[in-house]
Amino acid sequence: MDLEAQIQLLIDNAPRDGITPNLISAISPALRAIAQKLRYSQYYILQSSEGNWVVTTLSNRTNPGLEKRVVYAFPTIQDVSLISTAGLDPQMLTKIVPATHILFQLVALEPVDSIVFLETPGQTTHTFEVRRSELEKLVQQRLRKMRSPKHIPPDIA
Numbered sequence: 001m002d003l004e005a006q007i008q009l010l011i012d013n014a015p016r017d018g019i020t021p022n023l024i025s026a027i028s029p030a031l032r033a034i035a036q037k038l039r040y041s042q043y044y045i046l047q048s049s050e051g052n053w054v055v056t057t058l059s060n061r062t063n064p065g066l067e068k069r070v071v072y073a074f075p076t077i078q079d080v081s082l083i084s085t086a087g088l089d090p091q092m093l094t095k096i097v098p099a100t101h102i103l104f105q106l107v108a109l110e111p112v113d114s115i116v117f118l119e120t121p122g123q124t125t126h127t128f129e130v131r132r133s134e135l136e137k138l139v140q141q142r143l144r145k146m147r148s149p150k151h152i153p154p155d156i157a
Contacts (some may be wrong), residue, residue: 001041003099006035006098006100010101011024011028026142026145027142029142030138034138035100043074043097044095045094045096045097046093048092048093053105055070055112056071056072058070068113072115073118074118077096083124099117103130103135114132115130116129
C-alpha cells in the first residue's frame with residue numbers, strides 16, 4: 001500500500017467528530033516525510049493478546065540508569081525472533097501495520113520514547129529510529145501552519 005493510500009485509510013477510519021480527519025490531513029505531510037525515509041511501507045509489530053504493542057525498555061551501556069522505552073517494527077515476521085523471545089509466547093501476536101499508521105500511533109503512545117524500525121531482514125544492525133519528541137515537533141509545526149492566519153479564507157465574514 002502506498003503512502004497516500006495509507007494516509008487516506010487513516011482519515012477514513014478516524015472518528016467522525018469534525019476534528020480528527022482534519023487533524024490527520026494537517027499532519028499527513030509530517031507522517032509522509034518520515035515514512036518516505038523508511039525502506040518498507042509496512043512493518044510487523046509485536047502485540048499482546050489484548051492488542052497492546054510490546055514495549056521494550058533499553059538501558060544505556062555506559063549509564064545503566066539512563067533508559068528509553070521503544071517499540072520495534074520488523075520488516076518480516078521472521079525478524080521478530082531476532083530481538084524478542086516474546087514472539088515465541090503464544091499470548092503474543094504479530095500484526096502488519098502500515099508505516100504511516102505506526103508513526104501516527106507513536107504520537108499517542110505516551111510511555112514510548114521511540115519506534116525502532118529494523119530495515120534489513122535478518123539483521124539488527126541497520127535500524128531507523130523515530131523519536132516521539134521529534135515527531136511531536138513536526139506535528140506541532142504542521143498544526144501551527146494549519147492555524148496560521150493565511151489559512152483563514154478572506155470571505156469568512
